[in-house]
Amino acid sequence: MAGTDRTQSLILGGPAFVLARPQLGENIGSAARAMLNFGLSDLRLVEPRQGWPNEKAIASSSGAEAVTDGARVYGSTADAIADLQFVYAASARPRDMAKTVLTAEEGAKRLRAHVAKGEAAGVLFGPERTGLHNDELAISDAVIAIPANPGFASLNLAHAVLLIGYEWFRHGDQPSSRGPVRRRGRHSGKASSKEVMDMFLHLESELDAAGFFWPNEKAQRMTRNIRNMFQRASLSEQDVRTLRGIIKALAEGSPKRKRT
């Protein structure tokens, strides 16, 4: 299927995400879903407490088999990262350790640069309650610390995975992440100025007949304001037809409204 192909092409060559001693299957599944949302598939688990495979993980992964089916389990963090050339630790800023600290965005850019050069890179995530050991921080090349509310900074494990995956995807070459796309596709049927102007004249003549432009010296300003308001809506041809139908219906009324 085309959809499957696209997915497969997106998940080639991304960084490994290593979950060290995750406690809850739900979080693993939710992390797997988040990874695939952003085109990542190399999931590695170090001593998952509830074992692997895990039913709750599968349930919360929402069908992200491209990640869960290929997940690998390791007996130690060192084993899990053995083949990686660059390891980033997702963690709060370490207190007692001189360590480069990156934002998620900076970390994602580094990951992109590694992958572009064919370097094997990964991100290491600690267990839900305790986070990574200092030993694990020590063997990482840098820390990725996600900026958050200092009064409530602890992120859910899958949420941390999601945010780094999001930044990874966002800084790729995918057209969808390439930057400001404003109102794309909106204007296929954009009305011409003439169509819009004809509609204005229709509206204004009906309003004039209804005694709307009063006092008279304000008519010009009122007209300008009304035109400006509609202009902002960037009307399509269909919109103009709809508006003309509205003007006609309101001005003429239904037979039963003509209070004869």
Add this chain to the structure above:
Amino acid sequence: MAGTDRTQSLILGGPAFVLARPQLGENIGSAARAMLNFGLSDLRLVEPRQGWPNEKAIASSSGAEAVTDGARVYGSTADAIADLQFVYAASARPRDMAKTVLTAEEGAKRLRAHVAKGEAAGVLFGPERTGLHNDELAISDAVIAIPANPGFASLNLAHAVLLIGYEWFRHGDQPSSRGPVRRRGRHSGKASSKEVMDMFLHLESELDAAGFFWPNEKAQRMTRNIRNMFQRASLSEQDVRTLRGIIKALAEGSPKRKRT
């Protein structure tokens, strides 16, 4: 406590996050945690399926009482957004509706700009499986579509909340909240959702009385298209007053037009 104070100062004045018809308490709690992680506290729930308060939500919120304690429940989306002047719909790119589509980053910058100007803004999230109704998209000012793997694009509800919250927080210290704001200065008096909705109901009742909605089975679609067209104009309070004047004038006509 210092921590509490800092939290309180961070959560002042952020946008509202409105969850429409959320199905699972866990997701509400996880969304609440994600909001507080990024300094947001105004959580609004429209008809939460499992009721509110909800035990599972509290459990998965990891102590984000600053959000869960203050969450408000509404009977309809219109009620939940009534006081908001700018509503952004978190959604996939809409297919059949002309709508401004923003990335999460662009959306967050807009939210910062609104809040900086004292404008009431919020983000609307749909239910887990089905997403927002087209009617809800129609009454939103723009869509925030999070770029993701086209082969596996469906994000968990709390994950969508997290990503927009993250972008909100990330752009806090930057001049982005001061930066390019299209239509700057125009919206000092942006109409609230309730004012706009009341105008829609006025227009639609007059159109209905005039026999405009024919054939009947198309009425819903026609209504949605009309609402969407006006929503794009980003109406001010004055615009709404003008439109109501127009509707009234056209529907009633002047004395001389009443062909009695």
